Amino acid sequence: MVYSEAALRAVNRLCAERGIYHVHDEAYEYFTFDGAKHLSPASFVGSAGHTISIYSLSKSYGFASWRIAYLALLNSLMPAMEKVQDTNIICPPVISQYAALGALEAGAAYCREKIATIGALRSTVKSLLEPLHDSCVIPETEGAFYYFLKVDTAYSSMELARRLIQEYKVAVMPGVAFGMTEGCYLRISYGALEAETVLAGIGRFVEGMTQILKGERGVRI
Known part of the structure; x- marks a missing residue:
């Protein structure tokens, strides 16, 4: 989700009142859609003394694994x-530091060109996930490049992720990795650089989920 200005101001103000630092993850600053706007709490008047902003080139400039x-x-x-x-x-x-310097000199225009492609993929992925709506809650997203699904199943998220990898050759993140220990949640990403990779992965995911959940419900496949 993309936090509203009101929510960010409330958190930042609370941190100031309690004498703690507001550490804010800005890694997805350019990844906003449907009119959502990124806002850094470090831009608020009076926030400089207690606000730390963290930026990662892994997402915005495609530097994944470059540390x-x-x-x-x-x-x-x-x-x-x-x-x-x-x-x-x-x-x-x-070499990563020199590349990062070049990326920052190129500026946001470089990022927005790539993000436009991801934005188009986002709409496609949303459509491809439609067959799962009867068995999954799929919240709307306004930022980043993930969907976080709540699955109606007796499987744990780890077991479901394991089956998807072993049987359908597609990897997802189990919800327990994000502290979701009650119920079954999965995070899927459509941030791959090639559209073909994203579409192939989502296709395997939908097929795998459909077959696994049908089997769980005793429907003959």
Whole structure:
């Protein structure tokens, strides 16, 4: 979901009142659809002293697995942050840092060109998931490139994910990875770079879910 300005202001104000930092994930800042707008709480007047923004090039610039990101925070916090970096055994390779510099110099226009493609895929994926509406709750999304499904099944999310991988060669994230221990939830992504890959994956997912859930309900396949 994309948080509203009112919700972000309320959280940021609460953090200020309680003397804690508002750490905000901005990784999907460009991935908004249907008129939704990204808003950083660091842009609020008076928020600089208690707000930390985290940006990842993995999503916006397609740098997945390159281990490159950056923070926007007060200079006074840098000594503590450098201590964390100094003891972190995984650091961005030099070539990734140069690539990141080039990406930031290219700017948001590069991202928006690619995101337009994902936006078109989003509509297609939504249509392809329609056959699952009788057995899944599929919330509307306004940001990022995921669907988080609640599945009407006795299977655990881990067991359902395992069957989809082993029997239908498509991987999903089980809901337990996101703290959803009650009921069965699955997260699916349509953020692959090639449309053919996304469509093939969603096709396998829908087929697998249809067959597995039919079998569970005792319907002859």
